[in-house]
Amino acid sequence: MPGYEGIGAGKESGFLPPPVPLQPVAPAQPGPTPEEWNIPALSEDVAREAFKDYVQSQCCYQSGPANEGVITNMESFNTYRLRLETFTESRSTEMAEKPYEGETADFYTQPAPTPWEVQTKTPELFTKHTEEVRVPYTSNIKVIKQCNKCNGSGKNEEENCTDCNGTGKDRCSKCSGAGKKKCETCKGKKKLLTFIKLKVEWANHVDNHVVEQNSGLKAEELNSVNGKELHKMTQIMVYPLYGFPNPAIVEASDRLIKEHQSKYAQTSRILQQRQTVELIPVTKVNYKWKSSIHIFYVYGKENKVNTDNYPETCCCVIL
Structure with missing residues (x-):
């Protein structure tokens, strides 16, 4: 994908070189006037x-x-x-995933903006801030077939619910009566949304x-x-x-x-x-x-x- 070459699952692109800035015109810089070069001496009482x-x-x-x-x-x-x-903005990208929650898979429906084209809101000048953004037109849905945690079932078959000891009785609220906890990876959805994550600092x-x-x-x-x-x-x-x-x-x-x-x-x-x-x-x-x-x-x-x-x-x- 243009602008995102070299990144894969779990691999960061590192900091991306920014566009070449325009060089401003040097303003006139008058120095302080002579009377401003010194501060009145402190009095003994003070x-x-x-x-x-x-x-x-x-x-x-x-x-x-x-x-x-x-x-x-x-x-x-x-x-x-x-x-x-010096107040700076730096950008880096990596592949990311999250439990699928009905989002639209927009991968390649339009050309994805390059990292420095993604719109973000600059915080107050000279303040530290970090923001993570899902890059538009990079999202895809991955159906889990061989999840290490749940084998694609959406439940963690290796770990019983501790509240009901895996029985699911008494309408256990922790496991919804299933006796097994939700898979931590897919949160029981059996699908993941994969996308390119842009980190702006x-x-x-x-x-x-x-x-x-x-x-x-x-x-x-x-x-x-x-x-x-x-x-x-x-x-x-x-x-x-x-x-x-x-x-x-x-x-x-x-x-x-x-x-x-x-x-x-x-x-x-x-x-x-x-x-x-x-x-x-x-x-x-x-x-x-x-x-x-x-x-x-x-x-x-x-x-x-x-x-x-x-x-x-x-x-x-x-x-």
């Missing part, structure tokens, strides 16, 4: 309140350092984060690149917070951010776009890409407590706090 809230949320942290520690220095490390999302592939600012805060900590959005572009194929003022973002944008094209365009259809750049505020706070200097970080629009050396902890027992 930093301390965020620190207090964080300490209160930790069962083993005592409040002294947060309430009474003396802030000696605050340093801002505004950090760029580039994110590239939508996936969102995401890669991030954070421009390190040597603040000391681990880059993975930034995955859970949001920043100030400087750039956002959504279209079939996005382009490298050649006009962006930070060279590291330009290089990362060019590299990630090429990587996504190489990884996904051969076996999937790229439906949409989304490229964003955020400026994430990171503030490193030095404070003094009992003659020692300690550090905490306040980061993200949420003013999330991280500290690895909190000086006053106690042993907690959680019941």
